[in-house]
């Protein structure tokens with residue numbers, strides 16, 4: 001395989017001119033289309049003087065590994081292995097495999113050897129006046145790691161602080177050692193000193209089993225963590241964005257939920273540590289804004305899914321995909337008539353960056369309005385998993401059944417964002433269909449399974 005084209009910088013003209021082609025003519029291209037059927041070739045956009053546009057292939061090469069892990073040879077066929085490795089990487093990374101680590105699975109010993117990158121993905125070379133020093137708390141988590149990828153590719157200096165409660169070092173390990181990147185193990189309930197221009201405060205477990213695992217710690221993280229990060233923003237005059245949640249609306253009596261709705265939250269139920277934690281975090285944020293003039297942004301994020309989501313975090317998307325891939329029954333809680341609206345990770349990252357760089361200080365819903373009952377969603381996941389498996393020449397051995405389990409306490413019955421404000425003030429709206437994002441996520445988990453890490 002010939003060397004991939006080097007992409008630097010990511011100027012818009014470069015996006016058009018640089019051919020992101022695989023060298024292997026036999027390798028299939030992944031065609032990704034948006035809600036209007038137009039091909040998606042980039043993520044992000046230029047808005048509020050902040051360019052966050054990156055070729056989709058470049059972002060994708062950071063998380064979408066080959067379908068099948070490379071299995072170490074039992075004999076002396078190393079050359080054949082190298083060729084196979086390169087071909088397999090080329091299939092998914094479209095020639096960008098030089099920027100991926102390759103995990104090699106040894107079936108005899110059930111072990112895996114990790115390699116490191118020989119070079120980092122090219123990042124934009126920004127003039128110092130445009131380069132931001134960005135702190136991402138919870139940057140080793142699902143949302144954080146995708147935000148970090150984007151900010152790094154765009155050429156900013158990124159510091160991640162994370163206590164690795166639900167996040168993992170491996171989600172950002174491809175940047176460790178890069179001159180623009182720093183990873184610090186730190187718990188946000190303790191103060192943190194750094195000089196920075198922007199703070200994305202994401203640190204907080206997000207899945208119900210995780211945030212209920214230690215409810216007191218979740219409240220501490222939400223309150224003390226936010227207090228510490230707001231204090232940091234006050235001292236450094238950094239702009240502060242908090243990832244709040246649709247859970248501040250609780251089990252809503254208004255549908256869809258708009259930002260002026262005050263919510264319907266049980267303050268003492270099992271979800272309260274998270275819901276009330278985020279509500280008080282918003283209260284603190286506006287306290288610092290009014291009293292101390294801290295420049296704040298509040299993103300109310302609705303259910304988001306995508307690669308790098310912890311497959312065992314108990315959230316519905318990861319649960320359903322993993323169950324279907326394993327050929328196990330899909331467990332719908334309750335009758336499955338409760339609804340959720342699912343947003344793909346790249347749309348969320350676009351929305352967060354747009355909000356951070358906009359002038360909007362009021363809360364902004366960021367979510368996808370495509371609403372499903374959980375039962376419909378289970379059927380969709382089952383169909384997509386079966387299609388991907390069939391396309392890969394491994395059709396499912398049996399049709400996965402949908403079974404029902406007990407309904408969790410205080411599970412919201414309806415959820416769909418009203419994103420009028422985001423559209424008007426940020427000129428942002430989701431581009432990814434739920435099915436398109438699910439397909440990519442299925443391929444990601446499938447590769448993880450083949451690798452033996454799931």
Ligand code: NAD
Nearest residue numbers: 138140141142143163164165166167187188203204206304
């Ligand atoms: P996640 O659990 O994958 O990531 C959270 C990260 O925060 C992890 O890396 C975790 O280790 C870290 N963390 C937790 N407590 C910490 C502490 N005390 N100190 C330092 N680090 C800590 O969850 P996610 O889905 O990536 O969510 C990120 C943020 O977005 C959270 O604030 C969450 O409330 C918010 N959010 C997410 C969704 C969603 O659907 N993913 C929806 C609404 C809001």
Ligand code: UDP
Nearest residue numbers: 208314315316317319331332333338374411
């Ligand atoms: N759910 C389900 N089966 C699962 C996991 C979740 O039916 O294996 C349901 C859950 O009861 C809720 C919805 O899916 O109604 C979304 O749950 P999730 O934990 O992903 O997030 P929530 O939106 O409730 O915070």
